[in-house]
Amino acid sequence: MVTTVESFFANLCEIGHVATFERESATIRFDIKEPAEREQAHNADKVERWYVTVADGRVNMTRQDRPADAIVHVSRPDFEAMATGRLNAQAAFLRGLLTVEGKVAALVMFQRCLPGPPGSTGRVAPISSKTVTAQRRDT
Amino acid sequence: MTGGLVQILEGNTFVVSDDRGDIEASAVDPTGLFSFDTRFLSRWVLTVNGERLTALSTDDLQYFQARFFLVPGISTVYVNATMTVIRQREVADGFHEELRVLNHDARPVDLAIRIDAGSDFADLFEVKDALKKRGTYETRATGGNLVLSYRRETYVRETWIGSSEPAEVDENGLMYTVTIPPHGEWSTVLDVVASAGPAEILPGGHPGTAGRRRVRRNMARGLEKWLERAPDLRCDWEPLEQIYRRCLTDLAALRFSTMTMPGRSLPAAGLPWFMTIFGRDSIFTSLQALPFTSELAATTLRALAERQGTRIDDFRDEDPGRILHEMRYGELTAFEERPHSPYYGSADATALFVILLDEYERWTGDHRLVRDLEQPARAALCWIDKYADLQDNGYVSYQRRDTTTGLENQCWKDSWDSISYRNGDLPGFPRATCELQGYAYDAKVRAARLARLVWRDDALADQLEREAAGLKRRFNRDFWVQDGEYFAVALDADGRQVDSLTSNNGHLLWSGIVDKSKARAVARHLLGPRLFSGWGVRTLAESEARYNPIGYHTGAVWPFDNSFIAWGLRRYGFKEEAARIVAGVLEAAEIFAGRLPEAFGGYPRDLTRYPVEYPTACSPQAWSTGAPLLLLRVALGLEPEGEHLLVDPAMPKRIGHLELLDLPGRWKQIDAFGRGRIDTEREDSRASKPSRRGGPSRHGAAASRSRGSGASG
Numbered sequence: 145m146v147t148t149v150e151s152f153f154a155n156l157c158e159i160g161h162v163a164t165f166e167r168e169s170a171t172i173r174f175d176i177k178e179p180a181e182r183e184q185a186h187n188a189d190k191v192e193r194w195y196v197t198v199a200d201g202r203v204n205m206t207r208q209d210r211p212a213d214a215i216v217h218v219s220r221p222d223f224e225a226m227a228t229g230r231l232n233a234q235a236a237f238l239r240g241l242l243t244v245e246g247k248v249a250a251l252v253m254f255q256r257c258l259p260g261p262p263g264s265t266g267r268v269a270p271i272s273s274k275t276v277t278a279q280r281r282d283t
Numbered sequence: 284m285t286g287g288l289v290q291i292l293e294g295n296t297f298v299v300s301d302d303r304g305d306i307e308a309s310a311v312d313p314t315g316l317f318s319f320d321t322r323f324l325s326r327w328v329l330t331v332n333g334e335r336l337t338a339l340s341t342d343d344l345q346y347f348q349a350r351f352f353l354v355p356g357i358s359t360v361y362v363n364a365t366m367t368v369i370r371q372r373e374v375a376d377g378f379h380e381e382l383r384v385l386n387h388d389a390r391p392v393d394l395a396i397r398i399d400a401g402s403d404f405a406d407l408f409e410v411k412d413a414l415k416k417r418g419t420y421e422t423r424a425t426g427g428n429l430v431l432s433y434r435r436e437t438y439v440r441e442t443w444i445g446s447s448e449p450a451e452v453d454e455n456g457l458m459y460t461v462t463i464p465p466h467g468e469w470s471t472v473l474d475v476v477a478s479a480g481p482a483e484i485l486p487g488g489h490p491g492t493a494g495r496r497r498v499r500r501n502m503a504r505g506l507e508k509w510l511e512r513a514p515d516l517r518c519d520w521e522p523l524e525q526i527y528r529r530c531l532t533d534l535a536a537l538r539f540s541t542m543t544m545p546g547r548s549l550p551a552a553g554l555p556w557f558m559t560i561f562g563r564d565s566i567f568t569s570l571q572a573l574p575f576t577s578e579l580a581a582t583t584l585r586a587l588a589e590r591q592g593t594r595i596d597d598f599r600d601e602d603p604g605r606i607l608h609e610m611r612y613g614e615l616t617a618f619e620e621r622p623h624s625p626y627y628g629s630a631d632a633t634a635l636f637v638i639l640l641d642e643y644e645r646w647t648g649d650h651r652l653v654r655d656l657e658q659p660a661r662a663a664l665c666w667i668d669k670y671a672d673l674q675d676n677g678y679v680s681y682q683r684r685d686t687t688t689g690l691e692n693q694c695w696k697d698s699w700d701s702i703s704y705r706n707g708d709l710p711g712f713p714r715a716t717c718e719l720q721g722y723a724y725d726a727k728v729r730a731a732r733l734a735r736l737v738w739r740d741d742a743l744a745d746q747l748e749r750e751a752a753g754l755k756r757r758f759n760r761d762f763w764v765q766d767g768e769y770f771a772v773a774l775d776a777d778g779r780q781v782d783s784l785t786s787n788n789g790h791l792l793w794s795g796i797v798d799k800s801k802a803r804a805v806a807r808h809l810l811g812p813r814l815f816s817g818w819g820v821r822t823l824a825e826s827e828a829r830y831n832p833i834g835y836h837t838g839a840v841w842p843f844d845n846s847f848i849a850w851g852l853r854r855y856g857f858k859e860e861a862a863r864i865v866a867g868v869l870e871a872a873e874i875f876a877g878r879l880p881e882a883f884g885g886y887p888r889d890l891t892r893y894p895v896e897y898p899t900a901c902s903p904q905a906w907s908t909g910a911p912l913l914l915l916r917v918a919l920g921l922e923p924e925g926e927h928l929l930v931d932p933a934m935p936k937r938i939g940h941l942e943l944l945d946l947p948g949r950w951k952q953i954d955a956f957g958r959g960r961i962d963t964e965r966e967d968s969r970a971s972k973p974s975r976r977g978g979p980s981r982h983g984a985a986a987s988r989s990r991g992s993g994a995s996g
Contacts, residue, residue: 164593166658229594234624238617240437240480249543252589260594266602266670268684270776273711280699280709 149176149220152227153194153205162257166201170250173212177219192220196254203257214250218242229259288314293347293374294540295319295551295558295612296477302338304351304370304380305329308403313410315402316378316442317555318477320613322410323377323431323442326401327475329370331355331384331394336368345506346536348373366392377442377476384470386463394463398473399456402442404433406613407556408621418614424452438617439480447472479612509535513575514946516915519939520959522873526911529877533903534572534912538579541586549582550909553881553901560610560625562587562632563695564905566639571846571909573646574916574946580643581652587636588659592627592666597684600628600693604659604666606636608690621688628690630671630681633663634722641729644737645923648949653737664730664747667723673713677757678774679723680715694719695844696787696822700829701836702773705783707828710775717770718787720758721794727751728795759798768804770797784813784824786841789848792855802855809848810860817888818867819845825885832885832895839882839897842868843906846913853917858933859961865914866935866963872911879907919943919957926950932957936964 156162174194195212197204218226222241225231233255236242244251290299296318300306308314308325316324329336336353343349353368365388372380386392403416418435429452431442448471450457463469509531516527538548539558550572551557552564565587569580592605599622600608611623622628637660644653653660671679683689691699694716702716703709727747734744762770764782771780772787788805791797797805808814813824819840823830831838845868852861871894872879881904884895918938920931928950934941938959945952 163658164591164662167655229596232596232599232619232624235617235619238438238479238612238624240439243480247543249589252543256591256593258594260596260601261598264595264597264684266595266597266684267673268597268682270682271712273708273775273777276709276711 149192149194149223149227152224153196156196156203156257157205160203161201162198162203163201164256165198165203165253168201168253169199170213170247170253171195171197171210172250172254173215174223175215175217176223177217179219179221198253212246214244214246214248216242216244216251216254226255226258229261229264233258289341289343289349289351290555291343291345291347291349291372291374291378292536292555292558294538296374296376296378297555297558298324298372298374298378299555300327302341302351303329303336303353304341304349304372305335313556315405316475316477317407318377319479320407320559320611320616321440321477321479322405322407323402323440323477324400324475325403325405326399328399329353329368329382330397330399331366331368333395333397339367344371346532347375377474380473380475382471382473383468384461384463385468386466389465391462391464391467394459394461394469396459396461396469397456400429400431400442400444401455402431402433404431404440404614406615407611408613408615422454424454427452429454429457435614435618438614440614441478441480443474443476443478445474445476506532506535512947515942515944517940517942517944519941520937522877523869523938523941526869526872526877527915530908530911531575533878533908534568534579534905537568537903537905537908543589544582544586547582547585548579549586550579550905552906553904556901557904559612560586560590560607562606562608562629563635566632566635567695567843567847568905568909570635570639570642571843571906571913573642574921574948575912577643577647577649577947580639581647581649584636584640584643584652584656587632588656590625591659591662596627598622598688599624599626600684600689602627602666602670604633604662604664605629605670606632606663608632608693622685626690628681628683628693630679630693630716630719631695631722633666633671634679634719634726636660637663637726637730638722641733644733646948648926650737653733657738660730660733664726667726668750671719671723674715674776674778676715676774676778677754678715678761679719680713680774681719682712682714696836698835698837700834701822702781703783703823703827703829703837704781705827710773710781711777713776714773714781716773716787717758717762718790718794720754720762721791721796724751724754724758724796725794727754755796755798758796759801763801768801769808770801770805783827783829784808786814786820786822786844786848789820789844789851792851793847794851795854797855799855802857806852806855806857806860809852810863815863816840816867816885818871818883818894819864820848821885822882830885833897834885835882835897838885840885840894841882841907842871842879842910843881843904846910846917849914849917853920853933858920859963861917862933862935862961863963865918866937868914869911869935869938878903879910880904881907915941915943919955921946921955923948928953928955930955930957933961934959936960936962 176192178190195206226233298316299314306314306327315322334355335357339352341351349372351370354364367385369383421432423430429444433440461469513531537550539551550565550568552561565583569583587606590607592601605627607625608629610625615621616623673680681693728751731744731747734740764771769784771782772785773781813826814820821838823837829837845864849861849864880896881899882897918934922929934957936959941957943955
């Protein structure tokens with residue numbers, strides 16, 4: 145499954161109202177950059193600009209310039225990895241894969257709408273008392 | 284100070300050095316300059332003419348400031364010391380060090396003063412586990428500055444070292460060649476800046492000393508203001524004044540600001556290794572401190588809501604609505620080798636979040652925050668029913684989903700052997716520990732109140748109350764150990780009782796889930812010889828197979844645990860029993876000079892006479908710091924009721940007369956008074972009848988000052 149930047153933002157707007165964004169308002173600008181190799185081959189400094197506006201839970205997206213509370217710089221593959229749950233946004237931030245100008249809080253809010261890692265089910269098989277006690281006796 | 288080490292800190296930046304101010308860390312040695320869970324200096328050693336120095340004295344001036352008086356040489360006899368070296372160090376976003384060398388001789392001296400500097404850029408987790416680094420190091424000596432740098436892919440951390448006096452800078456440090464005139468002095472100012480990312484993107488590049496001084500002044504003023512704003516305590520028993528002051532100062536040091544809410548503080552879990560948000564610890568400490576300051580609670584609630592879980596992530600044990608367990612910023616977290624970005628493996632923080640929100644409203648009347656956090660609170664309640672009920676039996680239980688990095692026990696007793704049957708066997712997973720059910724019950728009851736009062740959703744309130752009543756009924760049936768007359772510590776994966784007797788029973792009283800008819804038996808156990816040591820309630824009863832007086836969660840006494848147990852006893856009217864715990868823990872605090880350790884040994888009090896400290900790396904620990912504050916609340920019987928604060932003292936005799944002046948809250952400010960009347964030294968292990976005498980006195984305004992009548996049991 146490849147979620148492109150376009151389809152990710154389109155989906156978000158389709159949902160329209162996101163419960164976890166209720167009573168939150170912010171505009172975040174995403175500067176999404178082509179990876180370095182492709183950039184040299186085709187289009188130098190190609191940066192796509194997306195604006196996501198949250199107003200009390202309602203989400204809208206536009207490509208038109210407007211003031212933003214935070215500007216997020218990130219490469220296209222890294223953004224796509226986040227949009228498909230393969231990269232954790234906070235980890236990416238700590239690693240320097242994405243940088244934020246302005247309010248970090250806006251990014252922290254935004255990451256709440258990113259999906260979990262593919263394959264996470266939330267359930268594991270129970271373990272019996274016998275197994276636990278035996279394991280602890282071995283170690 | 285721990286074991287000859289000096290630690291100073293601000294936020295999540297801290298320095299641990301020896302008593303000379305030197306840092307010589309090995310891979311596993313916990314000294315250094317740390318910021319955001321990364322060691323930015325592992326070597327910082329001062330020599331004069333090639334010689335190390337000896338400490339004459341070391342002062343912790345403030346929690347963020349220390350001063351070292353040194354003389355050259357490492358002999359133990361200070362003969363012919365004609366020179367003094369003074370290092371004064373303050374923490375900011377790195378540290379600032381003034382180095383002064385005083386020549387006491389009648390002749391000039393020529394000196395080679397050198398600071399060796401280096402960094403291993405270890406993640407705190409690596410310091411604990413001695414792991415190998417994967418990135419590369421680089422050192423640059425440029426423009427009189429020394430820059431230490433570490434890079435792994437796009438992850439960059441740098442340490443800048445600058446000096447006000449010109450120095451010869453090489454890859455291993457800074458060197459000054461100076462002549463000091465007779466009775467003269469030489470000094471320099473060293474600035475060390477810890478930088479996430481390449482240092483050149485810092486605004487202003489090299490740090491200006493004027494800015495640093497401003498930061499420092501603000502910190503000093505911040506501490507003064509913090510202490511000024513706190514209620515005044517006056518007491519016949521002097522140690523209590525000292526304990527109170529120590530708690531406030533330590534709580535100030537434990538304040539931590541997140542990147543998203545600069546200028547607002549929440550309590551971090553402990554110094555120095557746990558200077559980060561822990562859901563459980565931050566919530567419990569905020570609850571303990573609420574009568575004295577509500578700021579910590581407000582910031583904790585907002586910060587936790589901001590990071591509330593929204594998806595299923597097995598690596599992080601994240602679910603929608605779950606409140607985080609621990610947040611970290613180091614390299615291993617950055618590369619997803621550890622799950623702390625944040626990690627959600629806590630089964631209690633989510634219910635405790637709702638409990639704190641309600642308790643916060645009771646004290647402050649701040650409806651705005653309650654409205655702002657309506658969605659997070661609803662999501663938390665949904666987590667309890669939908670995601671925490673792993674066995675579809677209506678109980679909250681836990682089981683980690685990543686067996687390499689996840690936490691095995693996701694309750695406050697989080698060591699591997701904390702939950703056991705009487706015979707010492709360990710239960711399987713999932714585990715439904717009892718206090719989790721108590722917290723879930725209380726969260727529902729309290730959320731119902733908020734739903735009626737603030738969210739204007741009576742249907743939700745009715746539903747929550749119905750669920751709470753059902754949970755209470757089932758719990759009192761399923762967890763009650765008939766032959767022992769107490770609540771089992773857990774239900775195992777087969778729904779069988781994990782039947783050991785533990786301090787968790789006290790948290791059940793606090794939550795209100797205990798049937799009135801069972802409360803007396805529970806109180807009798809808590810103050811009985813198997814659980815009560817004389818200083819406090821043991822985590823595990825003496826009679827159980829895994830009992831060990833110095834077992835972390837299998838016999839040790841935790842001040843934090845006891846503060847909530849005392850609150851629980853008061854909730855059910857056991858004033859005398861609560862007072863005995865208040866007395867025991869505060870008397871222990873007196874022995875520890877006001878700073879309670881995380882835990883102390885469960886030895887009987889008449890055996891050791893002094894509480895035996897459990898050796899832990901962190902001191903002060905937030906919820907130990909908060910314990911005396913909550914015990915004061917319990918002793919005075921402070922309870923918000925509408926726009927009023929009820930005061931109903933039931934205090935140990937020893938405390939004598941106690942005044943708490945200017946308690947903040949929705950009533951603006953109120954004074955509370957009490958007199959100790961309960962003889963807690965009387966040998967009586969039997970639980971008394973809940974006291975109904977000496978009803979609460981109502982203080983509607985600051986002007987109404989009456990001595991509350993202490994209940995005599």
